[in-house]
Amino acid sequence: NAGVTQTPKFQVLKTGQSMTLQCAQDMNHEYMSWYRQDPGMGLRLIHYSVGAGITDQGEVPNGYNVSRSTTEDFPLRLLSAAPSQTSVYFCASGGLGIRLSSYGYTFGSGTRLTVV
Amino acid sequence: SQQGEEDPQALSIQEGENATMNCSYKTSINNLQWYRQNSGRGLVHLILIRSNEREKHSGRLRVTLDTSKKSSSLLITASRAADTASYFCATDAGSGGSNYKLTFGKGTLLTVNP
Numbered sequence: 001n002a003g004v005t006q007t008p009k010f011q012v013l014k015t016g017q018s019m020t021l022q023c024a025q026d027m028n029h030e031y032m033s034w035y036r037q038d039p040g041m042g043l044r045l046i047h048y049s050v051g052a053g054i055t056d057q058g059e060v061p062n063g064y065n066v067s068r069s070t071t072e073d074f075p076l077r078l079l080s081a082a083p084s085q086t087s088v089y090f091c092a093s094g095g096l097g098i099r100l101s102s103y104g105y106t107f108g109s110g111t112r113l114t115v116v
Numbered sequence: 117s118q119q120g121e122e123d124p125q126a127l128s129i130q131e132g133e134n135a136t137m138n139c140s141y142k143t144s145i146n147n148l149q150w151y152r153q154n155s156g157r158g159l160v161h162l163i164l165i166r167s168n169e170r171e172k173h174s175g176r177l178r179v180t181l182d183t184s185k186k187s188s189s190l191l192i193t194a195s196r197a198a199d200t201a202s203y204f205c206a207t208d209a210g211s212g213g214s215n216y217k218l219t220f221g222k223g224t225l226l227t228v229n230p
Contacts, residue, residue, distance in 0.1 A: 104151075
């Protein structure tokens with residue numbers, strides 16, 4: 001049982017490049033989300049999904065796209081990387097309803113992204 | 117926008133002592149969650165308390181919630197060096213059910229000295 005797997009662990013991009021951060025979970029969780037963590041800012045929600053084909057914006061969605069074609073995968077796409085997107089990105093998943101109340105969210109180990 | 121704010125920002129104690137961290141928030145909530153993050157790692161869920169609950173225990177953890185004061189506290193008893201980590205509160209401001217938009221505070225850095 002791998003939990004939430006994020007790839008890559010580290011990435012350096014040049015300004016203007018695009019890339020996709022991968023997130024996969026094997027717990028059959030309906031809910032998946034992306035957060036970014038910046039020093040002194042805590043975690044901020046970028047996008048989230050409550051099931052395949054359903055996505056919605058969080059607090060800081062600009063510059064990022066998501067899609068949810070399967071229950072297991074929730075990739076985050078950076079369209080045109082900017083230095084302001086330098087951050088640590090975390091993917092999280094969880095069940096809905098009573099499963100959420102009982103177990104909270106499961107986080108991946110993060111992707112450290114630097115945009116130069 | 118930051119919903120939860122932890123206090124203190126940093127806490128240093130000796131092994132065996134108790135550690136108390138506080139969280140204040142601004143709006144009504146459906147539930148409040150506490151997470152731990154070891155340096156360079158992802159977050160680990162510790163405990164969730166619903167808005168209609170006042171206290172919850174899990175092992176050495178005790179969480180209280182006061183919705184009238186919009187505050188919560190996390191108590192770690194008999195602390196160990198392995199408890200050294202950052203602790204975050206996160207609020208779910210959904211009404212009637214989760215809105216799936218957890219809002220995190222900036223965290224408390226706990227250092228437990230051997």
